[in-house]
Structure formats: structure tokens, C-alpha cells
Amino acid sequence: MAAPYEFRTVCPRDCYDTCTLLVQLDASGQIKSVRGDPEHPVTRGITCPRAAKDMVRLVTNRVKHPYLRDTAQDELHQISWEEALELLTARLENTIEEHGKESVLLLDYFGNTGLLTLHFPQRLWNVLGATRTDHALCAKSGRDAISLHYGSDYGVQPDDLLHMHMIIFWGFNAVVSAPHIWDMALEARDRNGTSIVAIDPRRTRTAKEADRWIPLRPSTDAPLALSLANYLIQTDKIDHEFIKTYTAGYERFAEEVSHWSLTRASSICGPDERVIRELGDLYADRKPGATMIGVGMQKHLQGAESTRAVALLPALVGIHRGFFYSNESGFKIDTGYLSGRHQLANDWKTVSQVDLAPLIQRGEFKFIFVYNMNPALTIPNQIPLREGLFRDDVFVVVHDTHWTETTDFADLVLPACTYLEKDDITIAWAHRYTMASRNVVPPLGESRDEIWLMRQIAEHLKLDDDLLFENPWSAVKIAMKESLRGASFDDLMGGNCVELEYLPLNYYPTPSGRLEFYSTQTDNLGLSPTPQYSSLSIDSKEFILLNSAMTRYSHTQFQEVFGPIPATVRINPRDAKERNILSGDTVILSNERGQIRMQTQLAESIPPGVLWVPRQGADLDGRPTNSITLSIPQVLGGGSTFNSTVVRIEESET
Ligand code: SF4
Incomplete structure (x- = not known):
């Protein structure tokens, strides 16, 4: 049983585990602790380092009010929500009128994977016909790969x-x-x-x-x-x-x-x-x-x-x-209904997230709406991306909970609610248990959630499409109508942890209805029906640069609590010795895309010929490590190729 002033909620981060958390409040309504729910079948009482610090993150480095950039002085000034909405919608209308709907880009990802954060607010941009990205930065190529043989990837x-x-x-x-x-x-x-x-x-x-x-x-x-x-x-x-x-x-x-x-x-x-x-x-x-x-x-x-x-x-x-x-395809959640994709003609343009930078650099989009994402660190090929975000003819709006590297490029910054300040339902990547999460504390400052913002924009644009004004919980109920196992939607809304229906493991929705060792779906993809291999050629002076997650960060989140993602590069001691590199030295990693300055750590855990840096950080000068990562999308699924990045390493003179 939860203690008095203790509430259950769900961590919606882009993470395998999708924990249920117990949030304890004191008598004044301040959060005292956040811990893993011992009764949840997967969380099992384990609290990760991020959840343990959520109460600190909640009040640290938050965007609390709307801000507009004074471009002459390159400074942000606080404005009212009404001013922000009028500016945003005027700019949006002008952009569509002068450049067409495809010059509007919705740039979003999975910072919060709640159904009402990730899917439902997309209705506005789908109604407007804005350009979308393919969300292929992370797992999509793998999903498409498994689906070639199994029909789906759960x-x-x-x-x-x-x-x-x-x-x-x-x-x-x-x-x-x-x-x-x-x-x-x-x-x-x-x-x-x-x-x-x-x-x-x-x-x-x-x-x-x-x-x-x-x-x-x-x-x-x-x-x-x-x-x-x-x-x-x-x-x-x-x-x-x-x-x-x-x-x-x-x-x-x-x-x-x-x-x-x-x-x-x-x-x-x-x-x-x-x-x-x-x-x-x-x-x-x-x-x-x-x-x-x-x-x-x-x-x-x-x-x-x-x-x-x-x-x-x-x-x-x-x-x-x-x-x-990734098990999402095994749950029967109609996310297309939530985002409005099923109800609308599918005629909007979709562009590669991995190879987005050149498009933004060329000014293909005149109005960019960013939410649920920190693209000024996470997208590869950062130098052209940042040049594009800085263009005078591009208006960048960022709706975020915290000040980020991307808000540095925003013309308009809007305050968003964290998951502790709003209601939602999060479906896990991996496990089949879900529950509704309710706001635990009131929104900080003038923070507003994504659905409120979607409706305000719609009203200011005088849009009256029913999709935009459907009760979000009614939409969730429809989207989940086949997904609850042995429980009703009321059970879910009553705060119970319920189990989701899961497709049987022996179900293969391929053209043959069987598990296809020899895929029949590769004809138009330029791929072989069976998996193939080709090698990456590098010369003896080059290294493969790998990156991966660190325990304390969820992508770029929690830098406000634990400090910046370290600007370190790990190198095998043998490679370091051959180059007279010592632990703690400052080195330059470079390739044709640019260079970054990092501090070395000698590590036997890194094999010879390989360097490792933390995922999505910045270097000693604040340049994103993604300035030098590869931005060629994979043939299948358009996924990222960060770990095929080839670099050279040399001592830095400074
Ligand atoms: S970030 Fe932590 S609390 Fe959240 S789902 Fe992942 S492991 Fe669980």
C-alpha cells in the first residue's frame, strides 16, 4: 500500500523499463522522494539514479514562462502566453501562405513517451499538413529488419x-x-x-x-x-x-x-x-x-x-x-487513431531525421516546431543543423520543460509540464503492464501541457476540426479498445496497474503467414532476401568511434542534475601508448565533418582500434559530439549510423 501523500505514477522516458514510481509528498505538497514501486512486476522496487533525482530535476533549470528572442540583441525576453500564441500563430499562418504547408516542420521525438504527450498533440500538425520526420534516429532500422522475417518485431x-x-x-x-x-x-x-x-x-x-x-x-x-x-x-x-x-x-x-x-x-x-x-x-x-x-x-x-x-x-x-x-508492435494500441493519421488523408511529407541537417541548413523549413526532443545535441551532423537553426528566415519554436541546447536556437520558448505535472498513460517498449498516471504536483510557473497548447494554437488559427477538440481520454479509450486484458478502461482510469493484450509469439504477419528465413519483402528495398555482410574499410591511423548511454542520463536529460555529459573519450592503453597519449590528455577527434576536443581516459574495456564517447554530449568547448558522427541513413528503415563513424585522434595543443 502506498503511504499517505504517496502517489503512483509512471516514468515515461525513452527507456526500456517504463517503471512505476512511488512519489512521496510532504504536508506542504513538496516532493520528498521518488522510488521504484515494489509491487510492480517489472520495477520490483528498484530505483534508477535518474528517478531518484527527479524531485531535483523538477525544479532545476526549468522553463517557467514563455520567452521571445530579441534578434537584434540575441536575448530572450519574457512575454505572456497570449503574446506568444499570437506571435506563433501569425508566423505560422504567414509561413503556410508564403511557402506552403510543407515548409512547416514538426521536429519531435520520444523525450516523454506518454500517449497524450507523444501521439495526441500530433493531430494539430497532421491537420495542418506539416512536414514530419521519420523518427528513425534510434530503433527503426532494427524494427524493420526483424519485420522482414517475422512480419513484426515484438x-x-x-x-x-x-x-x-x-x-x-x-x-x-x-x-x-x-x-x-x-x-x-x-x-x-x-x-x-x-x-x-x-x-x-x-x-x-x-x-x-x-x-x-x-x-x-x-x-x-x-x-x-x-x-x-x-x-x-x-x-x-x-x-x-x-x-x-x-x-x-x-x-x-x-x-x-x-x-x-x-x-x-x-x-x-x-x-x-x-x-x-x-x-x-x-x-x-x-x-x-x-x-x-x-x-x-x-x-x-x-x-x-x-x-x-x-x-x-x-x-x-x-x-x-x-x-x-522492442515489443510495442505486440500491443494492440491504435496510435494512428490518437495522432489522427487514420482519420486524415496521409499526404504529408516525411523527411529523414538522420539526414535532416542539410535540409535545415538549406532553409527548406521556415517554421520549425520542436517538442519532446533536444535536436541541437541529438541529431548527427550538428554543424549544418545549427547553421540552419540560426538562419534569419527560419522561425524556431521550442516547447520544453527545461532549458536545453535547442532553446539556445529558439525564437520562441514555451514552458512545458514534466510528467509529474500532468495526466497521461505510458505504454512500455518492453513489458505489458500499464497504468494511468495523474499529475502529482501543480505545473511550475506558467508551464502548460501539449494538448492545451495544441488547442490554443488551433483556436487562434480558427481551426474547428473535431479531431483537435475530441476529449483526449475518449480518444485513448478508443485507441485502447482491444488492448486491455481482463480489465476495463474504468479499471485503468481508477489507478490500477493492468495487463495489456499481447500478440501470440507464434503469430507471423508476413506475406506467407510464416516466419520467413528467406524474406519475400525485400524486392523493392534493394536488399537480399537473407542477411548479408559487407565490411567497413578504415586505414591503420583511423579509429571507429562508438557511443552509448551513461547511467545517469536519459539521452540529454538530467544534465541539469548531474552536470554536463562528460567530454571524455576512452581509448585502449595500447593505442594510447603508441601515440604517447596519457590519461587526462586533451585530444582532438576529427574527420571530414569537423572536430571535437575531448579529455582521454585509458580503458582496457575499449578494444584496440576503437574509441568510445558518451552518447549525445558536448566537447570541452561545448561543441556537440554529434558534430562528427556519421549522418548516412541505413538502407533499411533510414536508421542512424553513429557507430560507423571513423575518426583520427591527435594531441591537442591547447
Ligand atoms: S529512467 Fe529510470 S525510472 Fe524511468 S523507466 Fe528508465 S529505469 Fe525506470
């Missing part, structure tokens, strides 16, 4: 891990990125003697705590997976009955992977043949097993191909969808 649930006998974290640093899922893996190990394997180029915290770490060269996941597939086939460790009953295209897949000997894979990936063989034996013998595919694993030029190859392995040993990547 897989095992986190609490299924408790029954597994083998769990592979493949390019997935769960200790940092999904602490609650990791805790379930540990419990499975205690209960069942489950083998935990980590496959990762870096010796991550997950690799250190796993029973076995298999290091491989960056972006060589596909050769490892394809050789494992071949090994399972050649040693007849496959499940013939399963393959015959549920799959299609096995023979052609088997023929394709027959070229992947252990010797060939070992020479490309790094691990000995013996190590790959032992992994294959484990895969076949320790069933049931789950392969947890990390999103970071697919952020490279070969990312989708790697994901395809890894995701097909469980099927060879007879496990339906024996992987986890």
Missing part, C-alpha cells in the same frame, strides 16, 4: 526471462540501459542456473557481470550470427519439426549461410572458432533461451543486416520469437 517479455535457461545480451548493456530487465536476468540465474552471455566489442558493465563475455569487432555481428546459424545447421542442432511447421525459405537460407564457416567468421569478428562453437552449443542446449538485441547494436551501416541475422537464430533451434528488441 518478442519475449521481460518477465519471461525468469524462465529462461540462457540469456544473451547482444550489443545490449542492460546494467546501464535496462536495470530492471537485468535484475530479472540475475534472478533467472539464481533460480535456474541460467547462463548469461554478453556479446559486445566493449567490456561493458553487463559484460563484466555476465557468465561469459564474447568480444567482437564493431559491426561484425552479422558474420558471427551467420556462422552460428551455419554451425547449428551443420551439426544438426536445429529443430526440424519447428522449421517445417512454422517457417518458409529455410533451404535457401541454409544454402546462403553455408558460406559462413567458423574460420571465416573468426577472422572477421575476432573470437576463436572454439568460442563460436561453444556459443552455438549453448544456444542449442540451454533452452529456452532469449537473445536480447540492443538498439545500439544496429546503429551502424550494417545495423539492419546484423539485426536480421541475430534475430533468426532462435528460430533455428525451435523458439518462437526468442528475441527481445
Whole structure:
């Protein structure tokens, strides 16, 4: 039972775990603590470092009022909401009249994944016909990759891990990125003697705590997976009955992977043949097993191909969808209804998020509305992106809870509510439990939520489309009409944690209705029906630059609490010695896109030939690390390729 003045709410961050949190207030209504809910089946009382500091973040560095930039002085001045709305809508109307609706860009992402934050407010921009982005910065290529073979990308649930006998974290640093899922893996190990394997180029915290770490060269996941597939086939460790009953295209897949000997894979990936063989034996013998595919694993030029190859392995040993990547497609939530996409003609333009910078630099958009995202740190190719945001003929509006790197580029800054200050429902990426979250404290200053803002803009524009004025909870009820298991919508609204319906693991919505080892959906995509591999060529003076999350930050959030994301680069001591680089030195990482200055940390956890920086930070001079990251979208899904970035390193003279 929650204590007096204790409220349950849901953390809506772009995170695997989607925790239920207990927020305790004192008699004056101030938040005293935030902690993980011990009764939630996945949160299980564990509080991550971010949630523990949410009460600090709530009141630190907040945008509390609307502000307009005086461009002559380059200063922001506080204005009233009414002034802000009049300015915004006048500029929006003029832009559409002079340049057309496609010159308006909605630039958003998953800063808060609540249905009423992420989906419903998009109705305004869909009604206006604004240009959208493809939301491909993070996980989309992997999702599309798995869907080529499985029809959709959902897989095992986190609490299924408790029954597994083998769990592979493949390019997935769960200790940092999904602490609650990791805790379930540990419990499975205690209960069942489950083998935990980590496959990762870096010796991550997950690799250190796993029973076995298999290091491989960056972006060589596909050769490892394809050789494992071949090994399972050649040693007849496959499940013939399963393959015959549920799959299609096995023979052609088997023929394709027959070229992947252990010797060939070992020479490309790094691990000995013996190590790959032992992994294959484990895969076949320790069933049931789950392969947890990390999103970071697919952020490279070969990312989708790697994901395809890894995701097909469980099927060879007879496990339906024996992987986890992202489970949203398994829940029956009609997000298209919430955003209005289903009700409107789908004629709006969609542009690449990964390759957005040149479009903004060229001034293709004259009005940019940013919310739920901090693009001035998170999008690759920052130099042209920032040049574009600075253009005199581009009007940038940012609706955000906090001052960010992007508000530095805004003409108009509008204060938004945090998740603790508004009502919403968040559907997890991974697990099937959900509950309504209610505002715990009143909005700070003049903060307003996204739906209020959407309606105000609509009213000022004199739009009367019913979509914009539908009761949001009625819309959620419609969107969730098939999604609640053994509970009513009233149960959900009454504050209960309810279970969602989940599509069966043996359901394959492919053209053949079967799990397709040989995909029949690649004809128009320029891809092979089976996963392929091609190498990234770099010269001996170059390094592959990897980036990934740090425990204390959710993307760029929590810098206001823990300070800036460190401007550090980790390098293997052997590489450092060859270049006379010491720990703490200032170095320059450079390539054709630009350069950043970072401070070195020598780390055995980083393999030779590789450098690692924290994801989405800035350098010692405040330049985003994404100034030098690759911005070529993947062929499949248009996903990011951050981890195919090639750089040189040299000592900085300053
Ligand atoms: S950030 Fe992630 S791990 Fe932390 S409370 Fe939110 S959902 Fe849970």
C-alpha cells in the first residue's frame, strides 16, 4: 500500500523499463522522494539514479514562462502566453501562405513517451499538413529488419526471462540501459542456473557481470550470427519439426549461410572458432533461451543486416520469437487513431531525421516546431543543423520543460509540464503492464501541457476540426479498445496497474503467414532476401568511434542534475601508448565533418582500434559530439549510423 501523500505514477522516458514510481509528498505538497514501486512486476522496487533525482530535476533549470528572442540583441525576453500564441500563430499562418504547408516542420521525438504527450498533440500538425520526420534516429532500422522475417518485431517479455535457461545480451548493456530487465536476468540465474552471455566489442558493465563475455569487432555481428546459424545447421542442432511447421525459405537460407564457416567468421569478428562453437552449443542446449538485441547494436551501416541475422537464430533451434528488441508492435494500441493519421488523408511529407541537417541548413523549413526532443545535441551532423537553426528566415519554436541546447536556437520558448505535472498513460517498449498516471504536483510557473497548447494554437488559427477538440481520454479509450486484458478502461482510469493484450509469439504477419528465413519483402528495398555482410574499410591511423548511454542520463536529460555529459573519450592503453597519449590528455577527434576536443581516459574495456564517447554530449568547448558522427541513413528503415563513424585522434595543443 502506498503511504499517505504517496502517489503512483509512471516514468515515461525513452527507456526500456517504463517503471512505476512511488512519489512521496510532504504536508506542504513538496516532493520528498521518488522510488521504484515494489509491487510492480517489472520495477520490483528498484530505483534508477535518474528517478531518484527527479524531485531535483523538477525544479532545476526549468522553463517557467514563455520567452521571445530579441534578434537584434540575441536575448530572450519574457512575454505572456497570449503574446506568444499570437506571435506563433501569425508566423505560422504567414509561413503556410508564403511557402506552403510543407515548409512547416514538426521536429519531435520520444523525450516523454506518454500517449497524450507523444501521439495526441500530433493531430494539430497532421491537420495542418506539416512536414514530419521519420523518427528513425534510434530503433527503426532494427524494427524493420526483424519485420522482414517475422512480419513484426515484438518478442519475449521481460518477465519471461525468469524462465529462461540462457540469456544473451547482444550489443545490449542492460546494467546501464535496462536495470530492471537485468535484475530479472540475475534472478533467472539464481533460480535456474541460467547462463548469461554478453556479446559486445566493449567490456561493458553487463559484460563484466555476465557468465561469459564474447568480444567482437564493431559491426561484425552479422558474420558471427551467420556462422552460428551455419554451425547449428551443420551439426544438426536445429529443430526440424519447428522449421517445417512454422517457417518458409529455410533451404535457401541454409544454402546462403553455408558460406559462413567458423574460420571465416573468426577472422572477421575476432573470437576463436572454439568460442563460436561453444556459443552455438549453448544456444542449442540451454533452452529456452532469449537473445536480447540492443538498439545500439544496429546503429551502424550494417545495423539492419546484423539485426536480421541475430534475430533468426532462435528460430533455428525451435523458439518462437526468442528475441527481445522492442515489443510495442505486440500491443494492440491504435496510435494512428490518437495522432489522427487514420482519420486524415496521409499526404504529408516525411523527411529523414538522420539526414535532416542539410535540409535545415538549406532553409527548406521556415517554421520549425520542436517538442519532446533536444535536436541541437541529438541529431548527427550538428554543424549544418545549427547553421540552419540560426538562419534569419527560419522561425524556431521550442516547447520544453527545461532549458536545453535547442532553446539556445529558439525564437520562441514555451514552458512545458514534466510528467509529474500532468495526466497521461505510458505504454512500455518492453513489458505489458500499464497504468494511468495523474499529475502529482501543480505545473511550475506558467508551464502548460501539449494538448492545451495544441488547442490554443488551433483556436487562434480558427481551426474547428473535431479531431483537435475530441476529449483526449475518449480518444485513448478508443485507441485502447482491444488492448486491455481482463480489465476495463474504468479499471485503468481508477489507478490500477493492468495487463495489456499481447500478440501470440507464434503469430507471423508476413506475406506467407510464416516466419520467413528467406524474406519475400525485400524486392523493392534493394536488399537480399537473407542477411548479408559487407565490411567497413578504415586505414591503420583511423579509429571507429562508438557511443552509448551513461547511467545517469536519459539521452540529454538530467544534465541539469548531474552536470554536463562528460567530454571524455576512452581509448585502449595500447593505442594510447603508441601515440604517447596519457590519461587526462586533451585530444582532438576529427574527420571530414569537423572536430571535437575531448579529455582521454585509458580503458582496457575499449578494444584496440576503437574509441568510445558518451552518447549525445558536448566537447570541452561545448561543441556537440554529434558534430562528427556519421549522418548516412541505413538502407533499411533510414536508421542512424553513429557507430560507423571513423575518426583520427591527435594531441591537442591547447
Ligand atoms: S529512467 Fe528508465 S529505469 Fe529510470 S525510472 Fe524511468 S523507466 Fe525506470
